[in-house]
Amino acid sequence: MSEVLVVIDHAEGEVKKPTYELLTIARRLGEPSAVFFGSPEQGDAVAEKVKKYGAAKVYVVDDAQIKGYLVAPKAEALQQLAEKTSPAAVLLPSTFENKEVAGRLAIKLGSGLITDAVDVDESGTTTQSVFAGNYTVQAKVTTGTPIITVKPNSAAPEEAEGAGAVEAFAATVSDAAKTAQIVATQPRQSTGRPELTEAAIVVSGGRGTGGNFEPVEGFADSLGAAVGASRAAVDSGWMPHAFQVGQTGKTVSPQLYVANGISGAIQHRAGMQTSKTIVAVNKDPEAPIFELVDFGVVGDLHTVLPAATEKITERKG
Amino acid sequence: MNIVVCVKYVPDATADRKFEDDFTVDRVGVDGLLSELDEYAVEQALQFREKREGEEITVTALTIGPEKAVDAVRKALQMGADSGVHVVDDAIAGSDYLGTSLVLAKAIEKIKADTGADLVVCGMASTDASGSVVPAMLAERLGMPQVTLASVVESQGDQVRIKRDNEGSTEVVGATLPIVLSVTDQSGEARYPSFKGIMAAKKKPLETWSLTDLGLDADQVGLSVAYTQVEDTTERPPRTAGEVVTDEDGSGAGALVDFLASKKFI
Ligand SMILES: Cc1cc2nc3c(=O)[nH]c(=O)nc-3n(C[C@H](O)[C@H](O)[C@H](O)COP(=O)(O)OP(=O)(O)OC[C@H]3O[C@@H](n4cnc5c(N)ncnc54)[C@H](O)[C@@H]3O)c2cc1C
Ligand SMILES: Nc1ncnc2c1ncn2[C@@H]1O[C@H](COP(=O)(O)O)[C@@H](O)[C@H]1O
Secondary structure (H helix, E strand, C coil), rough: CCCEECCCCCCEEECHHHHHHHHHHHHCCCCEEEEEEEEEEHHHHHHHHHEEEEEEEEEEEHHHCCCEECCCCHHHHHHHHHHHCCCCCEEEEECCCHHHHHHHHHHHHCCCCEEEEEECCCCCCCEEEEECCCCCEEEECCCCCCCCECCCCCCCCCEEEEEEEEEECCCHHHHHCCCCCCEEEEEECCCCCCCCCCCCEEEEEHHHHHCCCCHHHHHHHHCEEEEEEEEHHHHHCCCHHHHHHCCCECCCCCCEEEEEECCCCCCCCCCCCCCCEEEECCCCCCHHHHHHHEEEECCCCCHHHHHHHHHHHHHHH | EEEECCCCCCCCCCCCCCCCCCCCCCCCCCCEEEEEHHHHHHHHHHHHHHCCCCCCCCCEEEEEECCHHHHHHHHHHHHCCEEEEEECHHHCCCCCCHHHHHHHHHHHHHHHHHCCCCCEECCCCCCCCCCCHHHHHHHHHHHCCCEECCCCEEEECCEEEEEECCEEEEEEEECCCEEEEEECCCCCCCCCCCCHEEEEEECCCCCEEEEEHCCCCCHHCCCCHHCCEEEEEEEEECCCEEEEEEECCCCCHHHHHHHHHCCCCC
């Protein structure tokens, strides 16, 4: 069976959930080989985790020569790995950075590229959600090695024992790839809440919060949810950009999305329309967000949310 | 110095966007416009010029697209770009990322040969394809450093520094011109064309190039040689409208919690 290269999504060796989703999808296409860009010391621990989801091999690419530069070195390393392994496909978690890696790799390999897939079947046909979620598109790479970036929450991770054989891969990074240098990195502080793109429940606030996110955050915490925001809330400086949901923020596809004080503009919908269940609290009964909801409350979020939070806390005892 | 800003003509996101029978995006039947996200690119190109008083800097707006796509270039000229290039050829229709980036790269090389291309500015994504891949692909093809997804752009001499949001961090990235830069909608509001700008735009040079002008053959691009193939497109069924209740004396919270409990979210 051919190898399928799967790029591991991790933060300092902490493997993220989309990796397991990707490995699950990769097993439909061949035998998953996970690719770890990171410190070799963390390789074994990472391998232990990914082998539980069927990784037969784990290529450990020492990122000492890679992490200080933007995108280009990773694309070179993947090209070399692809040339060595002739994979059936290369799958990457659909982050901005990985999409750019995938774009450069597509040119290097002369291969077709599909971005932001929400599903990939046995034959390699992908499903994408386009035009703000108004259409789904089935597509396939017809030339070269399929290079596909896959969005979080595209599959339920299924365990399967893999050999998890660790193999160090020495990538050669050219000087030409080291021309855009990362001169400083400021890690974002963790909120202690689930990651926005991975969360099962997302509770968002918009301009209707008037800048007070406490009701939104309290409600989110009672449900164990991640917190999101509309661009209006971000532009007003109420929430950092990392929390923005929508076309120019994050796309989320949780089991439950609760929009509070958000009107439901097309650019916001683009980031949340594929959520399984949608709920809104908005004081304007004409707000377009109500066209999308499974359940809606016409009311003031500043009274509805705290009361709901209290009731949920009571129920939980 | 010459700056090339890549602007895409896209179907209006607030209109009913749809596909043609061959599954390509309908770029004619739906009203189009300069992608809103590329307005930020034009803005940053203009600011780059304005911040460097005394230097001779020109801004060239470049688009690839059907006849009507020239509107995207016109808008950029109205905002303040100095000249425009529209690459249009029936053979380009249906190109995927590989094809589009190839034609753009060839056009940039031609501009470079004529007037230089010291800085290429793109938007963070096209509002129709939303790939966010073309800038990186241009950097790959042109062999230039890629400095992408900037929320803040600063430069001094031939050094450019940007700030960008990455997954779990904020980064500062530096590179030496010439570079390919892409900017986000956090980079600063784009200006509106002034009346004067609109009048002046009419006299600005605007060239139309075909594939032949770029030294490309029809069989190198377009739908027939695309590296990917769309097999089907389906309109998402409209969500069936759910129950909407009006909060009266605190009834809303109770109804909301009951709903969430009935769906096992609590
Ligand atoms: C190129 C481009 C990209 C964009 N990208 C994004 C994006 O990624 N994400 C995004 O969100 N937007 C994006 N936008 C902006 C988008 O068009 C909207 O402007 C934005 O989503 C509006 O945010 P909002 O719903 O919070 O504010 P508004 O539209 O002002 O809506 C506020 C809502 O709150 C309600 N409200 C007010 N007070 C209360 C109260 N006390 N209780 C309950 N409800 C109340 C009002 O009835 C109203 O419906 C983009 C726009 C463009 C042009
Ligand atoms: N047909 C095109 N003409 C001009 N510029 C384009 C075209 N397609 C993409 N671009 C540029 O590449 C950026 C990213 O596009 P995309 O990768 O499609 O999301 C856009 O914001 C534009 O700056």
